[in-house]
Amino acid sequence: MKVKVLVRPKATVLDPQGAAVREAMRHLGLPEVREVRIGKLLEIDVDAKDGELDEKLHALCRDLLSNPVIEDYELIKETP
Amino acid sequence: MKFAVLRFPGSNCDQDCLAAVNGIDGLNAEYVWHKEESLRGYDAIVVPGGFSYGDYLRCGAIARFSPIMRAVLEDARAGKLVIGICNGFQILCEVGLLPGALVRNRSLRFVCAMTNLRVENAETPFTGAAHAGDILRLPVAHGEGCYFADEQTLGELNDNRRVLLRYVDPNGRVTPDANPNGSLENIAGICNAQGNVFGLMPHPDRACEARLGSADGAVVFRSMMETIASRQAQAA
Numbered sequence: 437m438k439v440k441v442l443v444r445p446k447a448t449v450l451d452p453q454g455a456a457v458r459e460a461m462r463h464l465g466l467p468e469v470r471e472v473r474i475g476k477l478l479e480i481d482v483d484a485k486d487g488e489l490d491e492k493l494h495a496l497c498r499d500l501l502s503n504p505v506i507e508d509y510e511l512i513k514e515t516p
Numbered sequence: 517m518k519f520a521v522l523r524f525p526g527s528n529c530d531q532d533c534l535a536a537v538n539g540i541d542g543l544n545a546e547y548v549w550h551k552e553e554s555l556r557g558y559d560a561i562v563v564p565g566g567f568s569y570g571d572y573l574r575c576g577a578i579a580r581f582s583p584i585m586r587a588v589l590e591d592a593r594a595g596k597l598v599i600g601i602c603n604g605f606q607i608l609c610e611v612g613l614l615p616g617a618l619v620r621n622r623s624l625r626f627v628c629a630m631t632n633l634r635v636e637n638a639e640t641p642f643t644g645a646a647h648a649g650d651i652l653r654l655p656v657a658h659g660e661g662c663y664f665a666d667e668q669t670l671g672e673l674n675d676n677r678r679v680l681l682r683y684v685d686p687n688g689r690v691t692p693d694a695n696p697n698g699s700l701e702n703i704a705g706i707c708n709a710q711g712n713v714f715g716l717m718p719h720p721d722r723a724c725e726a727r728l729g730s731a732d733g734a735v736v737f738r739s740m741m742e743t744i745a746s747r748q749a750q751a752a
Contacts, residue, residue: 445619449664450698452624500581503574503610505617506664 437482438514439493443502444475475507486513517744519545520558522588522604524579529565529602529721536721537562540737550582555591559744563588565602565657565719575618575660576606585611597641597740598713602658605705605715614708614715615673616665618658622698626659630729631696631718633681633704634688640707641743642714643680645735651688652681652732654718656696661717663699663706673706681705681716 445451454472461469478501482489493511502509521533530547537545545562548555555561568579579585585607592598592613600608608614621627635643635650646652665673673679681704685694690702697717705716720733 448666449619450622450662452620452622452698456624500577501573503577503617505609505615505666506619 437484437486439480439482440512440514441478441480441497441501442475442510442512443478443507444509445473446506446508449506517543517559517741518557519543519560519562519740520548520555521545521562521564522550522584523547523564524550524566524568524582524607526568526570527564527566527603529719532719532721533562533564533601536724536733537737539724540734540741543737543741548584550579550584553583553587555584555587555596558596560597560599560740561588561591562721563598563600563604563607564721565604568603568607571603571660574606574610575603576608576610579603579607580611589613592708592710592713595710595712597743599642599736599740600713600715601719601721602656602661602717605717606660608713608715613713614706615669616663616706618660618717619662619664620660621658621662621696626657627661627696628655628657629696630655631704632684632686632688632694633718634684634690636679636682637677639677640680640711640714640739642707642736642739644742645739649688650735651684651686652718652720652735653730654720654723654733655729656718657722658697658717661697661699663697663703663717665700670700673703674701676709678707678709678711679703679705680707680714681718 458472720736723730723733
């Protein structure tokens with residue numbers, strides 16, 4: 437099973453990296469860009485069937501892959 | 517009195533910490549590799565700065581799962597003094613011993629500079645040898661030192677005097693210019709509710725000798741020594 441995990445900075449957390457990229461986009465001729473937020477995408481290949489490891493995967497997302505103080509995560513299962 | 521200086525793959529201030537602790541009369545420091553599982557026999561624990569696990573994923577995110585961290589958690593809960601400096605602070609936040617998180621500097625730049633820190637609370641095991649309002653000169657060197665916490669956490673920290681150090685100007689005023697990384701409320705160092713775990717981004721370990729530009733960092737290690745000595749005297 438392939439799983440994708442999206443990790444995003446929480447809305448309340450400043451994202452200076454996103455702000456810098458937004459500025460670059462504006463300089464490159466796209467003043468319409470209002471906001472850019474940068475997160476992470478993890479592509480994970482797991483030896484399990486859908487539903488088998490849900491709890492463990494969510495625990496992994498909470499404890500290792502994201503920091504709940506500053507980030508939200510989304511776990512997306514990819515159908516083969 | 518024996519201090520443990522933890523070493524993770526990528527720690528790079530372990531030697532600074534060892535030298536700083538050993539430089540204080542009455543203190544003796546030893547390295548402890550992160551694969552160890554016990555910190556028995558040590559009176560205090562130093563989690564040094566650096567780039568544990570290359571800062572992969574998030575600073576401190578992988579180090580928190582090292583075997584030694586279980587011993588750190590147990591000993592911290594039992595009241596042992598734990599100090600995390602720079603990457604050590606990040607690790608202590610990741611493992612949940614301290615609230616909040618350290619995120620990318622607002623400037624996006626790695627900042628390497630001498631800073632002025634105001635002692636906000638001198639009635640703690642880490643600042644007892646200083647006075648409230650004292651200004652310590654300590655260097656910072658980090659890319660992810662911007663302290664973040666939600667409003668409720670900030671309120672708790674302030675109400676319980678758990679912010680021990682703030683970045684200030686040379687006159688002791690909290691100003692935006694004195695803030696090297698964009699930390700909320702110029703916070704540079706905080707302690708846990710119990711008061712025995714302290715995390716800070718500036719490096720007392722790099723400022724324990726006048727020839728390094730400042731000897732103010734020694735006050736932190738001396739405070740710890742005095743706390744442990746008085747605890748031992750009470751227990752005896």
